[in-house]
Amino acid sequence: MPKYQKWKGKRSNPFKLWSKWLGLTAVILLLLFIGIGILTGAKTTYRIYSDTIQEWTTKLKGSSFIYLFEMENRLFADAHPEGNQLPSFTSLSFQLLTSLTPNDPRSLLGREIPGLYSYNSQIIIAGKGTDFSNLPIESEPPLDVENKGEKGEVQEKQKQPSDNTLEDKVFIYQTHNTESFYPHLPDKSTAYDGKVNISLVGERLAQSLEEKGIGATVDQTDVASILKENGMKHYQSYEAMRPVVKEAMTQNKSLTYFFDLHRDSLPKDKTTITINGKDYGRTIFVIGAENENYEENLKFASEMHKRLEEKYPGLSRGVITKKGSGVDGVYNQDISSNAILIEFGGVYNHLDELYRSADVMAEVFSDYYFEDEKVSAD
Numbered sequence: 051m052p053k054y055q056k057w058k059g060k061r062s063n064p065f066k067l068w069s070k071w072l073g074l075t076a077v078i079l080l081l082l083f084i085g086i087g088i089l090t091g092a093k094t095t096y097r098i099y100s101d102t103i104q105e106w107t108t109k110l111k112g113s114s115f116i117y118l119f120e121m122e123n124r125l126f127a128d129a130h131p132e133g134n135q136l137p138s139f140t141s142l143s144f145q146l147l148t149s150l151t152p153n154d155p156r157s158l159l160g161r162e163i164p165g166l167y168s169y170n171s172q173i174i175i176a177g178k179g180t181d182f183s184n185l186p187i188e189s190e191p192p193l194d195v196e197n198k199g200e201k202g203e204v205q206e207k208q209k210q211p212s213d214n215t216l217e218d219k220v221f222i223y224q225t226h227n228t229e230s231f232y233p234h235l236p237d238k239s240t241a242y243d244g245k246v247n248i249s250l251v252g253e254r255l256a257q258s259l260e261e262k263g264i265g266a267t268v269d270q271t272d273v274a275s276i277l278k279e280n281g282m283k284h285y286q287s288y289e290a291m292r293p294v295v296k297e298a299m300t301q302n303k304s305l306t307y308f309f310d311l312h313r314d315s316l317p318k319d320k321t322t323i324t325i326n327g328k329d330y331g332r333t334i335f336v337i338g339a340e341n342e343n344y345e346e347n348l349k350f351a352s353e354m355h356k357r358l359e360e361k362y363p364g365l366s367r368g369v370i371t372k373k374g375s376g377v378d379g380v381y382n383q384d385i386s387s388n389a390i391l392i393e394f395g396g397v398y399n400h401l402d403e404l405y406r407s408a409d410v411m412a413e414v415f416s417d418y419y420f421e422d423e424k425v426s427a428d
Contacts, residue, residue, distance in 0.1 A: 170374040177364070223308075273291055
C-alpha cells in the first residue's frame with residue numbers, strides 16, 4: 051500500500067496540464083500579435099517590404115528554387131542539374147549575409163575584375179553539354195546595319211489560310227531584331243542584317259502556333275533604327291522595346307504570353323543538334339532575375355525545357371537567369387508572369403534548322419497551352 055500511495059502521489063493533474071498548454075498558447079498568440087504590430091506600425095525605414103525579400107532571394111543560387119517548384123509539382127524533381135543537392139542552412143545563411151556564392155568565384159572576383167560580370171548568369175537547368183564555358187554570348191552590332199542577306203534555298207512552309215476567329219494569345223517580338231546568320235550573308239564580317247534576321251524565325255513560330263489553333267502576332271519593330279534615331283546605345287534595346295510591348299498589351303487584352311526571340315553567337319557545334327537525321331538549332335531560355343515576376347517566369351521556362359527534353363532530348367540547352375552589373379536583368383519580363391526570352395540557334399545556323407526548332411517549340415507550347423486552358427476551365 052505505501053508503494054501504491056507513493057506512485058499515486060506522482061500522477062499528473064489533467065487540469066494543470068491543460069492550464070499550462072493554454073497559457074503557452076496565449077503567450078505565443080500575444081507575441082505573434084506584438085510582432086505583427088511592430089512590423090505594421092514601425093516607421094517605413096524599418097519595415098520589411100517585398101523588394102527587400104526579393105533582394106535577399108536574388109542572392110541565392112538559382113537552382114535552389116527548383117526545390118520550391120518540386121513541392122508543388124513532383125515532375126520538377128527531374129529538372130535538377132546533375133549532382134545538385136539541397137543547399138544547407140549554413141550555405142544559405144552565408145550567401146544571404148555576404149552575397150557570395152560558394153564554388154562560384156565570379157561572386158567575389160566580379161567586383162574586382164572588369165568585364166567578369168558580363169558572365170553574370172546562373173544555370174538553373176543545364177541541358178546537354180551546358181556549362182559556364184558556353185553560356186549565351188551577346189555581341190554588339192555595327193552602327194549601320196544593311197539589307198544584304200539572302201534566304202537562298204530555304205524549305206518554306208506552305209502557308210495555310212489564316213483563321214480570323216483566333217484571338218491573339220502570343221506576342222512574339224525581337225528586341226535585337228537585326229541578329230542574323232552567316233549562311234545567309236554574303237559578307238561574313240558581321241552577323242547582322244536588316245532583312246534576313248531573327249524576325250523570320252518569329253514569323254515561322256507564329257505560323258506554326260496558328261496551325262495548332264493558337265493565335266499569335268509578330269511585332270516587326272526595327273529596334274536598331276529606334277536606337278540610332280534617338281542616340282541610344284545597344285544595351286538600351288530593351289528600354290527602346292518596352293513601349294512597343296506595353297502598347298501591344300493595351301491594344302489587345304487577350305495577349306497572355308510574350309516571347310522575345312534572339313540568336314546566340316557561339317560556334318555551330320554548341321548551337322546545333324541532330325535528331326532523326328535532321329539538324330535543329332538548339333534553344334536556351336533566359337530569365338531576368340531582377341523583376342517581380344522572376345519566379346513565375348522561371349517556372350514557365352523550366353516547364354518548356356522539361357517538355358522539350360521529353361519529346362526532343364538535347365534540343366534545349368537549358369534555363370539560365372541573369373542579374374547584376376553589365377546585364378539588363380529584367381528583359382521586360384516584369385510585364386507578365388508568362389514572359390520569356392528564347393535563344394534560337396546561333397550565327398552559324400541555317401534558317402531551315404531554326405524553322406524546325408520553331409515548329410517544335412510551337413508543338414510543345416501548344417500542348418502546354420491547351421492543358422493549362424483545360425485546367426483553368428475546370
